[in-house]
Amino acid sequence: MAAVNPDLQSERDGATFDTNKLTFLLDGGEGMTERRREVEAEALADPEVTGGPHYHFMSRPEQYSDAVRKAVHYMKQAKTGKFDNPADAHWYRNTLWPNEMAPIGLHTTMFLPTLENNSSPEQKEKWAPLAKDFKIIGTYSQTEMGHGTNLKALETTATYEPELEQFILHSPTLSSIKWWPGGLGKTSNFAVVMASMIIKGKNYGMHPFIVQLRSLEDHTVITGIEVGDIGPKFGFNTIDNGYLKFDHVRIPRENLLMKNAVVEPDGTYVRIAKNEKAAYSTMIFVRAMIVLEVATRGLAQACTIAVRYSCVRRQSELVPGGPEPKVLDFQTQQYKLLPVLASCYAYWFSGLFIRMTYFQINYEIQQGNIDLLPELHAVSSGLKAFTSYGSMAGIEQCRLACGGHGFSQASGLPKIYTTMTAGCTYEGENSVLYLQMARYLMKSFLQAEKGETTTNSVAYLSKKNLDKCVLGATLSPDTIIAAYEHRAARLVRKAGLRVNALEAAGKPYHEAWNLTSVQFTKAAEAHCHYFVVLKFADTLEEMEDEAEIHNVLLQLFQLYACYGITNYAADFTEDGFMSQEQLDMVRLRVLDLMADIRPNAVALVDSFDYPDHILGSVLGRYDGNVYENLYKWAKDSPLNKTEVHDSYYKYLQPMITGKSNL
Ligand SMILES: CC(C)(COP(=O)(O)OP(=O)(O)OC[C@H]1O[C@@H](n2cnc3c(N)ncnc32)[C@H](O)[C@@H]1OP(=O)(O)O)[C@@H](O)C(=O)NCCC(=O)NCCSC(=O)CCCC(=O)O
Numbered sequence: 001m002a003a004v005n006p007d008l009q010s011e012r013d014g015a016t017f018d019t020n021k022l023t024f025l026l027d028g029g030e031g032m033t034e035r036r037r038e039v040e041a042e043a044l045a046d047p048e049v050t051g052g053p054h055y056h057f058m059s060r061p062e063q064y065s066d067a068v069r070k071a072v073h074y075m076k077q078a079k080t081g082k083f084d085n086p087a088d089a090h091w092y093r094n095t096l097w098p099n100e101m102a103p104i105g106l107h108t109t110m111f112l113p114t115l116e117n118n119s120s121p122e123q124k125e126k127w128a129p130l131a132k133d134f135k136i137i138g139t140y141s142q143t144e145m146g147h148g149t150n151l152k153a154l155e156t157t158a159t160y161e162p163e164l165e166q167f168i169l170h171s172p173t174l175s176s177i178k179w180w181p182g183g184l185g186k187t188s189n190f191a192v193v194m195a196s197m198i199i200k201g202k203n204y205g206m207h208p209f210i211v212q213l214r215s216l217e218d219h220t221v222i223t224g225i226e227v228g229d230i231g232p233k234f235g236f237n238t239i240d241n242g243y244l245k246f247d248h249v250r251i252p253r254e255n256l257l258m259k260n261a262v263v264e265p266d267g268t269y270v271r272i273a274k275n276e277k278a279a280y281s282t283m284i285f286v287r288a289m290i291v292l293e294v295a296t297r298g299l300a301q302a303c304t305i306a307v308r309y310s311c312v313r314r315q316s317e318l319v320p321g322g323p324e325p326k327v328l329d330f331q332t333q334q335y336k337l338l339p340v341l342a343s344c345y346a347y348w349f350s351g352l353f354i355r356m357t358y359f360q361i362n363y364e365i366q367q368g369n370i371d372l373l374p375e376l377h378a379v380s381s382g383l384k385a386f387t388s389y390g391s392m393a394g395i396e397q398c399r400l401a402c403g404g405h406g407f408s409q410a411s412g413l414p415k416i417y418t419t420m421t422a423g424c425t426y427e428g429e430n431s432v433l434y435l436q437m438a439r440y441l442m443k444s445f446l447q448a449e450k451g452e453t454t455t456n457s458v459a460y461l462s463k464k465n466l467d468k469c470v471l472g473a474t475l476s477p478d479t480i481i482a483a484y485e486h487r488a489a490r491l492v493r494k495a496g497l498r499v500n501a502l503e504a505a506g507k508p509y510h511e512a513w514n515l516t517s518v519q520f521t522k523a524a525e526a527h528c529h530y531f532v533v534l535k536f537a538d539t540l541e542e543m544e545d546e547a548e549i550h551n552v553l554l555q556l557f558q559l560y561a562c563y564g565i566t567n568y569a570a571d572f573t574e575d576g577f578m579s580q581e582q583l584d585m586v587r588l589r590v591l592d593l594m595a596d597i598r599p600n601a602v603a604l605v606d607s608f609d610y611p612d613h614i615l616g617s618v619l620g621r622y623d624g625n626v627y628e629n630l631y632k633w634a635k636d637s638p639l640n641k642t643e644v645h646d647s648y649y650k651y652l653q654p655m656i657t658g659k660s661n662l
């Protein structure tokens with residue numbers, strides 16, 4: 001291994017804490033880190049994982065094809081049972097497809113979970129083993145060309161025919177063609193299809209059906225079905241997001257997944273689930289996972305690249321006539337990167353929280369207790385929107401902080417960005433999800449107005465909030481939380497009162513809601529911001545005595561919170577809650593905190609513990625040997641395969657010399 005660039009080494013030597021110990025905290029314990037490293041090391045030693053063609057030098061069809069090669073490698077390994085622990089499988093996939101979408105990604109993240117959570121026991125026994133053993137490969141096919149958000153408007157129909165005990169799947173219009181599902185175009189041979197169920201002329205709404213799309217013998221498409229790839233996208237090159245059209249395709253009655261609703265042979269509809277949104281359960285699961293696995297990890301990788309590079313890159317002068325400093329020593333560079341790094345840690349702890357909460361509440365739901373479902377839906381929707389948006393903006397900030405080289409694919413940043421930013425749209429477009437959270441906030445506001453106690457994430461709405469901010473220079477977590485509580489409570493209340501006032505002035509509720517939805521979106525964002533601050537503070541409080549790590553995390557917590565206050569200063573000050581003096585103090589504390597954190601910046605990104613293979617970045621290499629590897633990267637570019645490119649003979653030569661050699 002090449003020697004580490006002394007400019008990075010000196011950063012590591014100067015850190016005030018043990019990066020390994022922080023990694024343990026982020027992974028959820030030393031044992032988890034060890035296991036993750038074992039899985040990654042095994043994958044990294046396997047030429048099938050690391051030895052394929054260079055991602056950036058392939059065409060899109062080649063990228064897809066190579067991803068399928070890797071999928072087969074993955075499935076063969078999975079069949080041996082070595083990934084029976086879902087965490088192992090997850091780490092292995094992240095190494096196999098670094099910031100790439102696996103063509104079988106939806107199979108594991110949505111198809112199988114839907115089969116497991118939406119099937120009757122008999123159906124689960126039939127389908128889940130087939131899917132687990134990859135005897136069938138499936139996707140989750142819900143969105144249509146005309147509708148992704150409004151699920152009640154899905155047009156694909158599943159009409160029941162009692163005589164033959166069959167459903168007839170049909171795409172009645174152009175806009176009803178299924179559009180977007182990952183792995184649908186070319187890879188999958190099965191799908192869970194969400195369709196409006198019609199029995200004796202009555203529409204019972206969206207239900208899940210398991211449908212075979214392609215032959216298990218030769219992959220030819222089943223009669224009556226048309227399926228294909230939707231073409232190149234902003235990113236997601238390795239996955240075949242697809243379209244799917246049905247022409248009166250018959251499937252047996254038993255292919256309706258019947259955990260939540262049963263259709264009896266004579267067509268009698270029996271609803272079992274207590275909540276009519278039970279069919280939406282897989283979306284909650286994926287939203288809860290996006291927070292840590294998509295938003296936070298994408299941002300952590302971008303921070304790793306930009307912070308390391310900013311300690312290797314030297315430019316300009318800091319001391320007149322002095323040597324060129326590391327660019328991270330410029331205060332403006334710190335201002336670009338360190339608040340983003342702080343937000344990454346903040347999201348990380350919220351991500352761990354919502355993942356754990358999902359499993360706890362889902363367990364309750366599976367036992368029939370659905371009391372906490374609205375809370376889970378609201379929090380997972382809000383956090384998905386808040387963290388994916390913040391991460392998207394943060395990754396772009398990291399790219400800008402890398403100057404010109406940030407624009408090259410060699411930085412790894414465009415690939416991280418395009419993969420992550422899709423998370424702002426899929427699994428519920430972010431504004432739409434904020435409005436779902438807002439609905440919950442409105443209900444909670446009304447409860448609080450009636451003097452009822454609100455609980456869980458909205459407990460603060462029925463508390464008496466402070467009128468004046470007590471934040472002082474020590475920036476104690478309690479005073480910070482109180483400030484964020486006040487801001488969220490005030491914005492929720494203001495929006496809620498406006499809805500009430502518009503209604504009182506004669507507007508119907510839906511109109512009052514639409515006229516308040518910008519305010520409510522900001523209130524939902526403020527609520528999520530509060531929640532993320534709170535979870536960061538909880539993590540600090542629960543930490544066992546690791547003083548050095550506690551110190552640096554406290555600084556990050558304070559930076560995250562203070563930066564948020566300066567960015568949304570009006571929200572904290574306009575009602576007189578926070579004084580101008582306090583705001584000025586917070587602004588200066590941001591600068592001080594950046595200076596405090598600066599010596600640990602590299603150690604803080606090293607703690608994310610990403611192998612170079614996953615980062616896929618010349619700029620963010622662990623050894624910091626950027627320039628020699630940038631040069632090598634350029635030399636490997638396919639355009640440099642020949643001294644004179646073909647296009648010269650085709651186009652330039654005739655123009656320049658007046659003759660052609662072709
Ligand atoms: C926007 C809504 C929520 C609206 O739904 P609706 O039925 O029209 O709702 P409504 O009648 O207005 O009623 C709202 C009510 O339904 C509740 N609700 C909504 N969603 C859920 C849920 N998941 N669990 C539990 N409850 C839920 C809400 O809380 C409301 O309750 P309330 O009436 O206030 O008591 C819904 O249509 C929706 O979720 N749209 C987004 C669609 C989406 O997320 N699609 C994902 C497709 S798969 C994908 O993108 C995979 C990508 C993965 C990858 O590539 O890796």
Ligand SMILES: Cc1cc2nc3c(=O)[nH]c(=O)nc-3n(C[C@H](O)[C@H](O)[C@H](O)COP(=O)(O)OP(=O)(O)OC[C@H]3O[C@@H](n4cnc5c(N)ncnc54)[C@H](O)[C@@H]3O)c2cc1C
Nearest residue numbers: 140141142143147148149180181182422426427428429431
């Ligand atoms: C990369 C990628 C992968 C995907 N994978 C899958 C998959 O595997 N399976 C699948 O089924 N789907 C998949 N999708 C589809 C995805 O879930 C939808 O695109 C997403 O839910 C957004 O819906 P839409 O496209 O209808 O957006 P639209 O709803 O058309 O959004 C357009 C604009 O309208 C606004 N808007 C819409 N409704 C409202 C409202 N009620 N209030 C206020 N504003 C509103 C939105 O905020 C947005 O600004 C994928 C999409 C992408 C981009």
